[in-house]
Structures are given as structure tokens and as C-alpha cells.
Amino acid sequence: MAMHMPLVIVKLPAWRRRVLLVLVLLGFMALLGRGLYLQGFHKRFLQEKGEARYNRTIVLTAQRGKITDRNGELLAISSPVESVWANPSDVKITPNQTRKIAELLGLKQDFVSKRLVNSEREFAYLKRRVSPELAAEVMKLGVPGIYLQREYKRYYPAGDVTAHLVGFTNIDDKGQEGFELAMDTFLSGKHGSRRVIKDRAGRIIEDLEAVKLPQDGQDVVLSIDRRLQYLVHRELLKSIDKFKAKAGAAVVLDAKTGEVLAMVNFPTYNPNNPINIQGKTRNRAVTDVFEPGSTMKTITAAAALESGKYQSDTRIQTAPGHLSIGAATIHDAHPHGVLTVAEVIQKSSNVGAVKMALALDSYYLWGVFNQMGFGTKTQVGFPGEVSGRLRDYKTWRPIEQATMSYGHGISVTLLQMARAYTVFANDGELKPVSLIKLKEAPLGTQVFSAKTAREVKDMLELVVAPGGTALRAQVLGYRVAGKTGTTHKLGERGYEKDKYVGSFVGMAPASDPRLIMAVMIDEPTSGEYYGGTVAAPVFSAVMTDALRMLAVPQDAPNNNVVIPAGNNEVQESI
Numbered sequence: 001m002a003m004h005m006p007l008v009i010v011k012l013p014a015w016r017r018r019v020l021l022v023l024v025l026l027g028f029m030a031l032l033g034r035g036l037y038l039q040g041f042h043k044r045f046l047q048e049k050g051e052a053r054y055n056r057t058i059v060l061t062a063q064r065g066k067i068t069d070r071n072g073e074l075l076a077i078s079s080p081v082e083s084v085w086a087n088p089s090d091v092k093i094t095p096n097q098t099r100k101i102a103e104l105l106g107l108k109q110d111f112v113s114k115r116l117v118n119s120e121r122e123f124a125y126l127k128r129r130v131s132p133e134l135a136a137e138v139m140k141l142g143v144p145g146i147y148l149q150r151e152y153k154r155y156y157p158a159g160d161v162t163a164h165l166v167g168f169t170n171i172d173d174k175g176q177e178g179f180e181l182a183m184d185t186f187l188s189g190k191h192g193s194r195r196v197i198k199d200r201a202g203r204i205i206e207d208l209e210a211v212k213l214p215q216d217g218q219d220v221v222l223s224i225d226r227r228l229q230y231l232v233h234r235e236l237l238k239s240i241d242k243f244k245a246k247a248g249a250a251v252v253l254d255a256k257t258g259e260v261l262a263m264v265n266f267p268t269y270n271p272n273n274p275i276n277i278q279g280k281t282r283n284r285a286v287t288d289v290f291e292p293g294s295t296m297k298t299i300t301a302a303a304a305l306e307s308g309k310y311q312s313d314t315r316i317q318t319a320p321g322h323l324s325i326g327a328a329t330i331h332d333a334h335p336h337g338v339l340t341v342a343e344v345i346q347k348s349s350n351v352g353a354v355k356m357a358l359a360l361d362s363y364y365l366w367g368v369f370n371q372m373g374f375g376t377k378t379q380v381g382f383p384g385e386v387s388g389r390l391r392d393y394k395t396w397r398p399i400e401q402a403t404m405s406y407g408h409g410i411s412v413t414l415l416q417m418a419r420a421y422t423v424f425a426n427d428g429e430l431k432p433v434s435l436i437k438l439k440e441a442p443l444g445t446q447v448f449s450a451k452t453a454r455e456v457k458d459m460l461e462l463v464v465a466p467g468g469t470a471l472r473a474q475v476l477g478y479r480v481a482g483k484t485g486t487t488h489k490l491g492e493r494g495y496e497k498d499k500y501v502g503s504f505v506g507m508a509p510a511s512d513p514r515l516i517m518a519v520m521i522d523e524p525t526s527g528e529y530y531g532g533t534v535a536a537p538v539f540s541a542v543m544t545d546a547l548r549m550l551a552v553p554q555d556a557p558n559n560n561v562v563i564p565a566g567n568n569e570v571q572e573s574i
Contacts, residue, residue, distance in 0.1 A: 061150055062189035064173055065217030067166055067180075069226040070259075070437045075166050076180065078152035078173075082135035083128040090145030091116045097141050104138055105130065116145075128171060129153045154180075158226060160268040161233045164283040165224060165435070168271035176274075177281050179220060179435070182383050189217035221437045223259035228252055228546055232262040235541040236519070240266050243524035243534045249284040250520070250538060251418045252546070255513040257441040258422060258431035260380070260415070287384040289411035290501050290520065293485030293531070294469075294572050296407035297353045298456060299420060301345055303368040304356040305452045312342045312455045318351040325399045330354055333573040346462040348469050348484065348572030350406045357405030358398065365401065366393035371447045372420045372430060374412055380435045388412045406573070407485060414503075418518035421505050424460065424481070425513035428453035457481050461510050466562055469572040473506055473536035474561045475543045477554040481513075482506020482539065484531035486574050489523065500529035500574075504536045508543050511555040515546060530571050 067076035084105065093101075093116055102109040105127040115124045128151065130138075135148050154169045156162070167178020175184035192214035232250050240248045252262040269280040282288060304310040321335030332349050344352030357365060369375070375390030389411040391400070403409040415433060422431040427450035432442050448456075460481035464470045469484045482504055489499035503520045507513040519535040528534060564570075 061152060062191050062214035063152055063216040064154065064169070065187040065189065065219045067187070067220045067222065069222055069224045069229070070261075071225065072221075073226040074157050075162050075222065075224070075226070076154060076156050079155050080132065081129045081151055081153045082132055083149045083151050084126040084130060084135060084138055084146065085149055086116055086124050086126060086146045087122050088116055088124055088145065089122060092144045093117070097143050100141060101126070101138060101143070101146075104134060156271045158229070159272060160270050161229055161264075162224065162226070163268050163271045164265045164281070164285075165222065165263055166271065167281075168274050177271075178283070178383070179222065182381055183220050187217040187220060190215040223254075223261065223435055223437045224263070225261045227549060228262040228542075229264065231545055231549075232264045232538075232542055235538045236264050236266060238541075239519075239521060239534060239538045243521060243526045243528055245521050245525070245534070246523035247284060248519070248521045249288075249414050250542075251285050251414050251518045252542070253418050253422065253431075253433060253516040255422060255425040255507060255516045256431075257438055258419065258433045258444070259438055260433060260435050261515070263415075263435075283382060283384070284520075284522075285414040286378070286380065286382050287386055287413075289386060289388050289413055290503075290522070291408055291410065291487045291490060292412050292417055293407040293487035293501070293503065293574070294348045294350075294353075295417060295483045295485035295503060295505050295531075296410065297345055297348065297405065298424070298460065298483050299368065299372055300353050300357050300365075300405040301341055301459065302423070302448050302452055302456045303360060303365055304341065305455060306368070306448050307360055307364065309359055310341050310356060312459065313340045315340055316344060316352045316355055318344070318349050318355075321351065323351045323354055325354075325402055328399050330402060331573065333571050342459045342462060345456075345459040345483070346465075346468045347570065348463075350573040353405040354402040357401055362393045362396050362401055365404075366390070366396070368447070369404075369410070371445065372423065373416055374410065374420070378413075378415055378419060378433050380415070380433055382435060386413060388416055407487065414518050414520050417503070417505055418516055421507060421516050421518070423447050424453050424457045425507050425516055426453070457507075457510065457513075460506070464506070467570060469530075469532045469570050470504060470506070470536045471562055471564045471570075472532055473504060473539045474559075475508055475540055475547065476561050477557050477559065478508050478543065478547055478552075479510035479556045479559070480506055480508045480540075480543070481510040482536070484536060484572050486529065486531045486572055488574065499523050502529050502531040502534040504531045504539050506536075506539050506543075508547060509552060509555040514550065514552045515543065517542060532570075532572065 064078045068074055098112050099109055102112045165178055167180035168176055169180050170176050175181035192212040236248050236250045247266055249265045254261055263285050265284045267280045269277040315338050317338050319337045321332045323330045330350050332351050336347055336349055339352050369390055375388055377385050377387045400409050419433045428446055428448035429444040430447050431444040460483055462468050463483055464473050464480045470482055473480055473482050485503040487501050488495040489501055501522055505518040507516045517539050519538045521534040524534050
């Protein structure tokens with residue numbers, strides 16, 4: 001007999017139906033509100049997300065401007081290359097294609113897989129700056145979602161010879177050093193763009209708006225003469241190797257215009273492959289300072305002559321070869337007795353220079369140093385240039401005024417020192433210096449009278465003649481004027497006993513100077529360190545070839561070059 005269960009009817013409370021109805025209504029209201037919010041406030045965002053699936057903006061890369069020397073020789077140029085990139089969401093690739101791409105681009109297969117398959121990004125570089133031929137091989141594989149982007153790679157034909165001047169760019173073609181950095185905005189130009197519609201295979205279907213063409217960067221013409229740059233590079237390296245020096249620098253100026261025709265530094269680096277360049281990128285000629293030593297005596301003598309207190313033949317007692325000022329004693333390398341002002345420069349007497357300096361008012365002497373450009377930047381526009389150090393005359397003590405007269409207690413850059421000597425090549429007019437080629441010679445600042453400048457230039461000729469400290473600076477067929485300098489290096493605890501800087505600043509031909517050259521050899525360790533030994537020969541070797549290269553007429557066709565032998569060379573006071 002079948003059993004019939006009674007039907008149980010459960011009556012739910014009325015409030016539960018009402019709550020459910022309210023929740024449903026609230027849900028509908030929330031959806032409606034969300035829709036209104038998105039359409040009213042995020043409409044543009046949603047449109048952009050939709051358009052992004054088919055709308056692409058292609059960057060049209062601007063070509064970076066060239067850097068050339070004064071004669072149009074290339075120092076930096078951009079070559080077209082391709083960068084391989086992908087939109088991982090569009091990529092459809094087989095393991096075999098992944099392997100082939102990795103082999104072509106020199107990448108690990110796991111790296112390629114992660115970039116293409118496991119990435120959530122819409123843009124990922126596989127490899128940048130590959131050759132157009134290699135990029136074409138990648139595209140032949142026909143992998144959807146892999147594209148090419150035209151870029152440019154910088155190339156430096158002169159390599160390490162002009163590295164410190166030209167500098168280099170990074171992988172994004174932004175200047176990192178030298179004029180690549182200083183003139184980055186000028187060289188870079190402006191990128192263009194092209195908005196297009198692409199299908200899923202990456203094919204362009206339609207242009208959406210007019211193409212914005214790129215504006216290529218402008219060219220920069222340096223004042224450098226690449227021929228002279230190579231010449232200075234070769235001879236400076238010879239000296240650094242011969243005397244086992246830590247570093248060195250050299251600057252060549254056009255005596256009439258102040259243009260820098262060559263600027264070389266060691267150690268150097270290869271800008272085409274700038275790796276392991278720590279400490280090698282400094283352009284020491286403008287970023288490093290040193291105490292100039294006896295090359296400052298020339299300026300002290302000029303200040304003394306200009307003051308009217310001295311003449312070139314004024315006699316100065318330098319015996320017994322030393323002079324005490326307070327607790328300090330200043331020495332000459334050799335006692336000389338009575339010397340004229342001209343002989344003080346020729347023999348490089350510290351005592352003679354000090355006596356001239358102490359006879360001058362401190363404000364006047366400071367004013368001369370300041371007018372010569374010491375303590376201020378040369379304004380050549382090179383990144384990292386320093387001003388050197390010239391203390392305020394109000395703080396000078398007698399010993400400080402004395403030591404500055406022969407180049408101690410004052411710090412300069414090599415470019416400042418080369419510029420200072422334009423005064424003696426231009427009848428007392430200090431020329432501004434430039435690393436950019438000039439259209440005409442600029443006006444300078446008259447620091448000394450023409451008479452004073454010519455008299456000092458005559459004294460500088462005596463330095464290079466027998467009896468002077470720079471016999472090794474002589475040039476066959478030309479008259480030369482110049483001055484040597486040798487100083488102990490200044491360390492954290494004062495002057496370092498066995499570390500020296502040897503320097504030379506000179507000009508040729510002395511009758512009508514065409515070139516000025518300053519050379520600095522830092523820490524020669526071979527046992528020879530005087531400026532007349534380590535730096536002057538660099539000047540001689542460069543000028544011998546440079547003057548002929550520039551077809552400068554000889555002013556001493558019958559002169560005989562006298563090379564000092566053994567201990568016969570006159571050494572300057574340090």
C-alpha cells in the first residue's frame with residue numbers, strides 16, 4: 001500500500017521578499033550608475049583602449065646631426081640601423097621560429113620566449129641597433145607581432161683620437177660626454193610621427209592623419225683640425241710612454257683667432273665601444289687643474305714691466321740663491337747672482353720672480369692675473385669645465401704673493417694657460433678661445449701694451465736658446481718662444497715629494513706667431529720630470545710637422561737646433 005507524504009507549505013516572512021527585491025533594485029542601480037560613470041567621465045579612456053587594438057602611432061626617428069672638424073672631416077656620424085620589437089599579445093610563434101630568432105639575434109632562447117610568450121606588455125624590444133640585413137632575416141620568418149623600428153647608431157671615425165672632445169651617445173642616442181652632451185639639443189632634432197590603422201598581421205591599412213615629418217639635427221663644426229689632432233695625439237703618447245707618466249694633455253691654439261686646433265688627453269678610450277671607461281672620459285685640458293709653476297713667471301714679468309717699476313734690462317740680485325719670507329725659504333735650482341728681468345725668465349729664477357712680485361701692489365698683481373683669465377672659466381661651452389683657483393687679493397699674505405709669482409698657490413687648467421699666452425702673440429691682446437669654428441677673428445681684451453708684450457716675447461725666445469731651460473723645444477727653420485714649468489704635485493697633505501707635473505707653453509714662429517701650444521705631463525716616473533725634458537720635446541715634434549703642414553713661412557731658415565747632452569741642460573727652479 002502506497003504511502004502519501006503530506007505536502008508541507010512553509011510560509012516565508014514578508015520582509016525577506018522585500019529585502020531581496022531591494023537588493024536586486026540596488027544591483028540594477030549600481031550597473032546603471034557604473035555605465036553612466038564610464039560613459040560620462042571615462043568615455044575618452046574607453047575609446048583609446050578600443051582604438052589601441054588597431055590604431056598605432058609610428059615614431060619617425062630624426063637623424064642626429066654630424067660633427068665635423070674645421071675642414072669638413074667627419075668626427076661623428078649616424079648610420080641607419082633597425083631595432084627588433086614585438087607586441088607579445090599579437091605574437092604567434094612556433095618553438096622552431098623562437099630558436100631561429102634567438103640564433104639570428106645572438107640571444108638565449110629562454111629570453112626570447114619570455115619576451116614573446118610570457119610577457120603581458122604590449123611593447124618589448126628583442127634587440128636594438130642590429131644591421132638592416134640581419135633585421136631583414138628576422139622578418140623573413142614571418143612571425144606575426146614582430147616589427148622593426150628605424151633608429152640610428154653613432155659612429156666615430158677618429159676613434160680615441162677625438163674621444164674627449166666629441167664624446168659619445170647612449171643606446172637612446174642621447175649625448176653622454178663631450179660635445180655630444182654639450183650640443184645634444186642642437187644635434188638631436190625632433191622626431192616625427194605617423195598615425196595608422198594596422199590589422200592583426202601588422203599590415204598598415206590606412207593613414208589616420210597627415211604624417212609629421214622628422215626634423216633632422218643640425219651639424220656642428222668644431223674648430224679642431226683633424227690632421228693636427230692626430231699629430232698631437234701621436235707625439236703626446238710617445239712622451240707619456242717614454243717617461244712612464246700617469247697622464248697628459250696638450251692644447252694647440254690658432255694664435256690669431258683663439259680657435260682650438262687640437263686638444264688631446266691621455267688616458268683615452270674608444271667612443272665606438274665605451275666600456276671600462278671609468279676615469280678615462282675626463283677632458284683634462286678643461287676639467288682638471290694643476291699648479292702651473294714657472295710658466296707663470298712670464299706673466300709676473302709682464303706685470304712688472306707694465307707697472308713701470310722694471311725694464312727688461314733692470315738688474316735683480318738673486319744671490320745667494322734663496323730668499324726667506326717669514327718662516328719659509330724660497331730657493332733657486334742654482335745660484336745666479338745678478339740677473340736682468342730677461343735673464344730671470346731665461347734662467348727661471350724663483351728669487352728673481354718673487355722680488356718683482358713683492359715690489360707690486362697686491363691688488364694690481366691680482367688684477368693682472370684676473371684679466372689674464374685665471375680663476376674664471378674660458379666659456380668654451382665644454383661640459384665639466386672648471387675655473388681654477390685665484391684667491392682674493394685681500395687674503396694674500398706676503399708668502400702667498402711670492403709663491404704665486406712662480407706658479408704655486410694658484411691653480412689653472414691647461415686651456416687657461418694656453419689662452420694666457422695669446423697676450424704675447426697679439427701685442428698684449430688676450431684672445432677668447434673657441435672649440436667651434438669661427439667665421440672671423442674675435443676682438444680680445446687689451447691686458448698689456450704692445451711694447452710690454454713684445455719685450456716678454458723676446459724673453460721667451462731666450463728660454464729656447466742656449467742658456468735657457470727649453471732647448472728641446474727648438475724647431476728647425478723657425479724661431480720659437482716659450483716657457484717651461486715644473487711643480488711638485490699637491491696632495492691632501494701638501495706637496496708630494498716624488499710626484500711632479502712638467503709643462504711647457506710656447507708659440508711659433510716667434511716673429512709672427514701662428515700657433516700656440518701648451519703641454520702638460522702628469523706624474524712622469526722614469527726619473528726625468530722637468531718641463532724642458534718631458535713636455536718641450538712634444539712641442540718641438542708637433543710644431544716641426546704642423547708649421548709645414550699649414551705652409552707657415554720659415555722665419556729662421558738657417559738656424560741650428562742645439563740638443564742638450566747629459567748634464568749640460570739648464571734646469572729650472574721648482
